[in-house]
Amino acid sequence: MFSRRFEMAQQNKSFSKSHHKLGRSNSSFSKEAGISKRRHESRSRRPGISADTESSYADNSISAIVTLVIGQEQRIFAAHENVLRLSPFFQAVLQNQMMDSQNKKISLPDEEPEIFSSVLEYLYKGDYYPRLIHNKKRNSWELDQSVEDSRPESTIYHQGVDGELLKDTVIYCAAEKYGLEELKRVALRKQGLQSGIQASTILASARYAYANTPDTDSKLRAHYLALIIRSRSTFKRSGTMQLEMFNGGSQLFFDLFVALCNHVDDISSASNTPRTPRSGRPF
Template identity: 70%
Template sequence: MFSRNPNKSQTESFSKSRRSTKRSSFREHAISKNRSERPRKPPTEETNPLSTNLTSSIITLVVGREQRLFAAHEDVLCTSPFFQAACRTQFLTTENKRISLPDEEPEIFSSVLEYLYKGDYYPKLVHNKRRNAWELETGEGGQSVESTVYHHGVDGELLKDTVIYCTAEKYGLEELKRVALRKQGLQSGIQCSTILTSARYAYANTPDTDSKLRAHYLALIIRSRGTFKRSGTMQMEMQAGGSQLFFDLFVALCNHVDDVASIAGSPRSVRTHH
C-alpha cells in the first residue's frame, strides 16, 4: 500500500494527477476562478435519479481561496444540517442566495455535492466478482485514480477519503461518512508521510466520540509497522512532539503485544518436552 520513494514531489504528483484524472462529470460543475461568470446549473433530475425534488431554488456556493463557484438546489443542500442552518441564518442573503465556504477545498466540496446528488462520489466502489471483494473503480484506460488531494490548511497532500470523511462530519452527513470510511485503505502507492499527515488531520477534525476513522489509522500503522519503521517517518513524527494520535498508537501497540503474548502462552501453543 505504501510507496517509499522519498524523492517524489507531492506537489508535482498532485498537479500531474489532476490533469490526468479530471474526468468526473460532476467536476464540471465548478466553473473558473472568475467570479463574474455565472455558475452552471446543477444536474437535472434525469441525470440524477437519486434526487427526487429538484424544483427548489438554486444556491450559489463560493468555495475555497480561489472562490470557485458551485450551484446546487436548496432542497438537496438542506439534506445536511449544516446547510439547513446556513440557509436560515447569516450565511445566506435572501437577495442572491449565496453561501461562502472560504476554508473548503473545491475538489472535496465537489465530491460532497456529487454524493448529495448521486449517493456516491468518484471513484466509486465496485464489486470484483472474481475476487469477491470491493475495489475502487479505475480511471480511463484502467489507470489508478489519484487518491490524495492538496489541502491548503496543512500545505500538503492528504488522503482524499479522509478529508471527505471529516467534511461529512462537519456537515452532519452520516451516510457519506460510512461511504468514505469504506474507501479508506483501498488506495495503493501512498507514502508513509502522507499516511501520518492524514492520520493527524483525522484526529484534529473528528470528535473524541467518533473513533472509527481513528481506529482505521491505528490498525493500518500497526499492520504496516515494518514499512513505517524502515521509512523513518514514524521516528521523526514522534520526535516532533506528542499528540493524541501517538498516545492511542502506543496503547494499541501495547494491547497488540499483550494479545500476541497471550496467544503464545496459551496451553494449546505451549510445547511440552518429555
C-alpha cells in the same frame, strides 16, 4: 448545469507525485486490493435517505439555486437548495441566514474545492468518484475503474497542511462537519483501497483525521492505528515516523502506543494459551 459544474471541478485536479509503495505487510495499500473493471451499478435511491424524503426532493425544478463560494480561490459552485438541505449543516445555515430568495449565497473559504465537489456529487448521486462497488466473488469492496485511461487521484494538496493528504480521509472529515453519516461510511470503506501511498502521507492524513474528528470517533482513527501496526516494519524504518513522534503534539501517538501494547498482549496471550490436541486429551 450540474454537469458544467463538475467539469469545472475536474479542471482543478490535485497535483500528483510519484509514490513509493509500502511493504507487503500493508495489505490495505497493496495491489492485492483488487481494482475492479466492472461498471458501477446505478442506485435507485441515495443511501441513508428514506423513500418519502427521496420523493420530496426528486423535483429539483421547483427548488431555488444556491451559489457556493469555495476556498481561497473563491471557486463558484451551484446546487439546489433542497439537495443542500439533506445536510444538517446546510439546513441550519439556510434557516439561520437572512437570504434573498433570488440570490442565495454561502461562502466556505476554508473548504477545498475538490473535496466540496465530491460532497456535492455524493448529495446528488449517492457516491463520489471513483465509485465504490462490492465484489461478490471476493466479498470485498473495490473502486470502480470502468472509465479507461483514467486513474483517480488518491491524494490532494490541502491549503492548511504542508504536503499531501489522502482524499478519502479529507472527505470523511468533511462528512463529519456536514453531518452526512452515510458519506462517512462510504469514505471509510474507501480508505486504503488506493496503492502506492508514501508513509509520510499516511502520517499526515492520520494527524489530519485526529484534528478534524471528535474524540469519540472510533472508526477512522482506529483505521489508521491498525494500518500503522500492520505496516510497522515500514514505519520503523521511516525517518518521518521518528520525526513525527519526536515532535508529538497529537493524541495519535499515545493511542498508537496503547494499540501496540494491546496488540503485543494479544499475541502474548495467544502464545501462552494451552492447546488441546485433536484427540481431546490434555498435553
